Amino acid sequence: MSLDPWVWISAFLTLAIFSFLFKDNPVYKFAEHLFVGVSAGYYASIYWHNAILRFIVKPLSEKFSIFYYKIIWPEAFVNISTVSAFFSFIMYLVPLSFGLLFFSLLFPRYSWLIRYPIAFLMGIGSGLSLYPTFKARIFDQVKDTFLPQFSQTVYFLNSLIIFIGTFTVLSYFFFSKEHKGPLKAFAKVGIIFIMIGFGAAFGYTVMARISLLIGRIYFLIHDFIHLI
Amino acid sequence: MSLIDRLLNIPRFVIFILIGLAVFIPLLFKFLLPLKVLKPVKDVYDFIESLPEGTPVILSFDYSPDVLPECYPMSLVLAKHLARKKLRIYIMTLYPAGAGFALDVYNKILKEFNLVERKDIVFVGYFPSIAATILGIGEDIKNVFKSDYFGVPFDEIEAFKGVKNYEDIKLIITISGAAIPESWMVYANGRYNANVAAGVTAVMAAQLYPYYRSRQFIGLIGGMRGAAEYEKLLAAHNLATKGMNSISLANFVMVLLVILGNISYFLKRRRRK
Numbered sequence: 001m002s003l004d005p006w007v008w009i010s011a012f013l014t015l016a017i018f019s020f021l022f023k024d025n026p027v028y029k030f031a032e033h034l035f036v037g038v039s040a041g042y043y044a045s046i047y048w049h050n051a052i053l054r055f056i057v058k059p060l061s062e063k064f065s066i067f068y069y070k071i072i073w074p075e076a077f078v079n080i081s082t083v084s085a086f087f088s089f090i091m092y093l094v095p096l097s098f099g100l101l102f103f104s105l106l107f108p109r110y111s112w113l114i115r116y117p118i119a120f121l122m123g124i125g126s127g128l129s130l131y132p133t134f135k136a137r138i139f140d141q142v143k144d145t146f147l148p149q150f151s152q153t154v155y156f157l158n159s160l161i162i163f164i165g166t167f168t169v170l171s172y173f174f175f176s177k178e179h180k181g182p183l184k185a186f187a188k189v190g191i192i193f194i195m196i197g198f199g200a201a202f203g204y205t206v207m208a209r210i211s212l213l214i215g216r217i218y219f220l221i222h223d224f225i226h227l228i
Numbered sequence: 229m230s231l232i233d234r235l236l237n238i239p240r241f242v243i244f245i246l247i248g249l250a251v252f253i254p255l256l257f258k259f260l261l262p263l264k265v266l267k268p269v270k271d272v273y274d275f276i277e278s279l280p281e282g283t284p285v286i287l288s289f290d291y292s293p294d295v296l297p298e299c300y301p302m303s304l305v306l307a308k309h310l311a312r313k314k315l316r317i318y319i320m321t322l323y324p325a326g327a328g329f330a331l332d333v334y335n336k337i338l339k340e341f342n343l344v345e346r347k348d349i350v351f352v353g354y355f356p357s358i359a360a361t362i363l364g365i366g367e368d369i370k371n372v373f374k375s376d377y378f379g380v381p382f383d384e385i386e387a388f389k390g391v392k393n394y395e396d397i398k399l400i401i402t403i404s405g406a407a408i409p410e411s412w413m414v415y416a417n418g419r420y421n422a423n424v425a426a427g428v429t430a431v432m433a434a435q436l437y438p439y440y441r442s443r444q445f446i447g448l449i450g451g452m453r454g455a456a457e458y459e460k461l462l463a464a465h466n467l468a469t470k471g472m473n474s475i476s477l478a479n480f481v482m483v484l485l486v487i488l489g490n491i492s493y494f495l496k497r498r499r500r501k
Binding site: 021022042043046047050051054055125128129131132133135136137140141143144158162197200201204205206207208210211212213214215216217218221227228 | 413439441479
């Protein structure tokens with residue numbers, strides 16, 4: 001059995017969570033609340049060290065120091081002019097101030113200010129993603145669906161199945177015309193494709209959940225009780 | 229109560245115990261069930277094999293602890309393959325909780341393969357904005373990787389010498405349990421035609437296969453099975469390979485229960501009529 005206290009704590013919490021399979025109980029509740037608290041603290045710490053400190057506090061203080069020294073001692077940092085030091089400081093200060101406007105929501109009188117950073121983010125987000133998203137998710141996918149691969153018989157058959165699947169599933173979701181005659185037949189075939197898709201996704205999901213169980217059981221019998 | 233009624237009313241905890249045993253028992257034995265390596269996994273392996281020594285490659289750990297059993301084995305086996313091929317490895321993460329695992333794999337690989345820090349392998353840490361980071365690397369990595377995780381400035385890192393953007397970085401491998409591989413595919417492949425491979429949880433795999441077919445991903449490693457296939461290719465059997473026996477038995481038990489449940493249901497319906 002492990003002598004590491006952290007492994008014992010981890011094993012206790014794993015078993016506490018598994019105890020829910022029997023029924024809800026205080027030990028499970030304790031582990032659940034602990035998880036929520038620890039996660040919040042962990043993420044706050046990660047964001048602080050890896051994002052705020054690294055991308056805001058450190059560069060900002062560095063740029064400010066350079067600018068400050070250039071003012072009180074112009075001979076310092078000969079390679080950098082006072083103007084460029086000022087602008088490199090401002091380059092960090094302006095986006096930071098803009099980002100801080102998100103907190104205006106906390107003050108009802110000034111909450112309207114939040115519209116500016118949101119508008120900025122929406123604008124830049126749409127601009128950046130419009131072309132690559134259309135290309136990757138629509139054009140490339142449509143091209144791949146309608147251009148069959150002839151290199152091998154099996155690839156051609158795959159292309160044919162994908163084409164029929166796409167066409168019939170789209171027919172199923174075509175509601176501008178009543179599902180009668182050929183459209184009804186196409187829609188019926190479409191349902192079969194949809195069910196196969198759901199089945200495959202469900203199968204994968206089951207495999208994923210079993211994998212998580214394997215992870216915990218392996219930890220218990222390998223790291224905790226050293227059975228294997 | 230008849231047998232059919234009993235089968236239709238199996239208590240929940242009996243099913244839990246059956247599944248638990250199906251997972252637990254195979255882990256005790258060392259036998260390996262036959263496993264066929266599928267093309268999406270083989271494609272990742274072949275692509276890495278085709279890269280010449282010293283080629284820069286990004287390995288992005290975009291996952292959190294909840295998907296650890298699926299993503300960690302593939303992270304480790306992929307990092308080992310890159311190190312064995314002596315490629316220049318840039319380890320990064322776009323997921324805040326991924327930094328810990330990335331650092332863990334970084335340290336393991338560093339020690340196991342005697343790599344030189346910041347020459348053969350560099351850990352650049354976590355980057356908060358997904359789209360801005362991926363697009364930024366496409367323009368100039370100097371604007372994104374200003375320093376490594378430990379604070380060493382860009383210019384002092386040998387691994388970055390002669391590397392500007394995706395034209396020099398020949399492969400991006402993203403390991404994730406969320407939608408981040410799609411972001412790599414949309415921005416890095418969609419905009420810069422970068423080669424992207426994804427290692428994802430089984431839940432995500434079904435959603436991403438269409439992008440593999442259209443070659444927007446050069447290869448795809450799906451769930452623990454994908455990781456086990458990769459371990460087989462590399463002959464580095466680890467947790468994923470061991471887990472495959474449990475998955476097979478647990479799936480068998482589940483299918484058996486579904487069949488028994490359906491048979492009982494239809495027999496009961498017929499009897500009622």
